[in-house]
Amino acid sequence: MPVRRLNHAVLYVNGLKREVEFYTQTLGFEVRMEIPGRAAFLRSPGSVNDHDLGLFDIGAGRATGGPQVGLYHLAWEVGTLAELVEAREKLRAAGALVGESDHRLSKSLYAKDPSGIEFEVMWRVPVEDWDSELAQGEAYTVPLDWDRTLTRWDAGRETGSAAGSPT
Template sequence: MSVDAVRLNHAVLFVSDLTRSLAFYREAFGMEVVAEEPRANAAFLRLPRSGNHHDLGLFGVGSQQPRPRGSLGLYHLAWQVDTIEALEEAKATLVRLGAYGGESSHGATKSIYAHDPDGNEFEVMWMLPRAQWGAYENAAPVERLDLAAEVDRWAGVRTAAELVPLDPRS
């Protein structure tokens, strides 16, 4: 029997400078600090629309050499937005912060990539409506993203509510 998880609840990152990282995630995502643990040099943050206790934990560990890209361990985190317009706004924010790293279409998802002050990569993504996945149901290509065309096509379509389908066993 497998673990009956419904989604990833939160992520925790080691960061070199807790104050700097808090400022970045607050400005980039509008997160609020919901708890601090000074003994561990840690803070826990929540996204503005989240019903979760916390979505991200940050533990300050001091300056260290970053892990080389492609080495074992976490590659990136992915933050989902509700509309394609929110993805477009995310890109503008990340460009303004000097954190933008690129973008791709993965078929069912449209993605912007960026990095935090310690070089931790993250993705901000929007997912097509489940009924529109079609050929992408079991595929995740890496293709050029034409964000303007995607905004024209999908404007106003909200998909975040499709995150956790009902359990067919209940």
């Protein structure tokens, strides 16, 4: 019985309203259900899940930003490079973007939500290009070269789960 993909994530946050606004405005989640001041359940448009993200307000706590035992980050996948570019602009406008990486098999953005919780938004390289991407050098993670990436693949090409990949 293999695990296929993340079904949903649940985060403890401080400032539920602010967090709901952040995730709806930057990543396009929609509110499925909310318990005012306590919890919200958000869903990606078109998702078949009851919710993809649960947010529970814990009050004045804040993530320290330093490594700790526990969750490091979550990664959400977009279907096209155009969607990754759109996410980048929204995250930059929100002051949330903290990094960009090329992991050879994925192109990734890193951001922090208003509570300081880090997350990744990534686009999967088409499977048929994995070998050539891995042959680009010894380092598995390098700075994301947007010019190379947008020249190499059509920005509207769907990959990963958007293209029906079961993994």
